[in-house]
Amino acid sequence: MKPVIRVQAxxxxxxxxxxxxxxxxxxxxxxxxxxxRREGDLVAMELEHYPAMTERALAKIAADAASRWAVxxxxxIHRVGRLTPGARIVFVGAAAKHRGDAIxxxxxxxxxxxxxxxxxxxxxxxxxxxxxxxxxxxxxAARARWAGK
Amino acid sequence: MAIELLYFAWVREAIGLDGExxxxxxxxxxxxxxxxxxxxxxxxxxxxxxxxxRLRVAVDQRFxxxxxxxxxxxxxxxxxxxxxx
Numbered sequence: 001m002k003p004v005i006r007v008q009a010x011x012x013x014x015x016x017x018x019x020x021x022x023x024x025x026x027x028x029x030x031x032x033x034x035x036x037r038r039e040g041d042l043v044a045m046e047l048e049h050y051p052a053m054t055e056r057a058l059a060k061i062a063a064d065a066a067s068r069w070a071v072x073x074x075x076x077i078h079r080v081g082r083l084t085p086g087a088r089i090v091f092v093g094a095a096a097k098h099r100g101d102a103i104x105x106x107x108x109x110x111x112x113x114x115x116x117x118x119x120x121x122x123x124x125x126x127x128x129x130x131x132x133x134x135x136x137x138x139x140x141a142a143r144a145r146w147a148g149k
Numbered sequence: 150m151a152i153e154l155l156y157f158a159w160v161r162e163a164i165g166l167d168g169e170x171x172x173x174x175x176x177x178x179x180x181x182x183x184x185x186x187x188x189x190x191x192x193x194x195x196x197x198x199x200x201x202x203r204l205r206v207a208v209d210q211r212f213x214x215x216x217x218x219x220x221x222x223x224x225x226x227x228x229x230x231x232x233x234x
Binding site: 034047048049050052053056057078089090110113114115116117118119120121122132133134135139 | 155157158159207210211212224226228229230231232233234
């Protein structure tokens with residue numbers, strides 16, 4: 001099984017990605033789509049990454065998921081560049097024979113993506129202010145949750 | 150021994166460069182010592198590297214610890230904790 005890994009500026013189509021995972025009739029498909037939250041006076045989010053390392057880091061997350069759960073297909077897509085509120089940022093999906101494997105593999109991949117892939121977000125606000133997003137303690141806790149599984 | 154350095158996010162902004170090639174002296178043989186050595190350059194470097202607990206590192210494009218040796222290393226990236234997803 002070769003996971004689909006893409007890092008791109010362009011938008012993606014979650015329905016088309018889900019359909020790709022459904023092909024072949026795996027039994028279960030679980031997907032997650034992350035969206036730029038519309039809140040306060042946020043006008044855009046700039047996503048920077050480490051191009052030489054990013055795809056390798058995402059491939060490692062997918063490989064770790066594949067070694068833990070009986071999955072038949074995996075997809076990770078992450079956008080970079082300038083994204084406005086409501087825009088899709090990230091998609092992860094897993095196909096498996098049974099729902100437990102698909103759901104857990106998908107959940108694992110999005111939790112690990114938060115802490116183990118070289119992306120950085122910068123928020124831009126209506127008054128011209130711009131701040132780098134701080135890493136959240138909760139993200140490390142979410143990652144740690146999978147350690148015993 | 151030349152090492153390719155890469156900086157991301159506010160580390161890049163503080164230093165004003167997205168990367169550079171350095172030749173640290175022989176006694177600078179771990180990532181921790183490299184960060185100290187770079188901080189000693191002053192200005193943006195001391196600002197970016199004043200508090201190593203705010204930094205993360207990748208050695209030859211893999212996440213690594215500050216105790217990693219520089220022996221045979223070609224590329225080191227220094228950056229804040231990641232915030233993707």
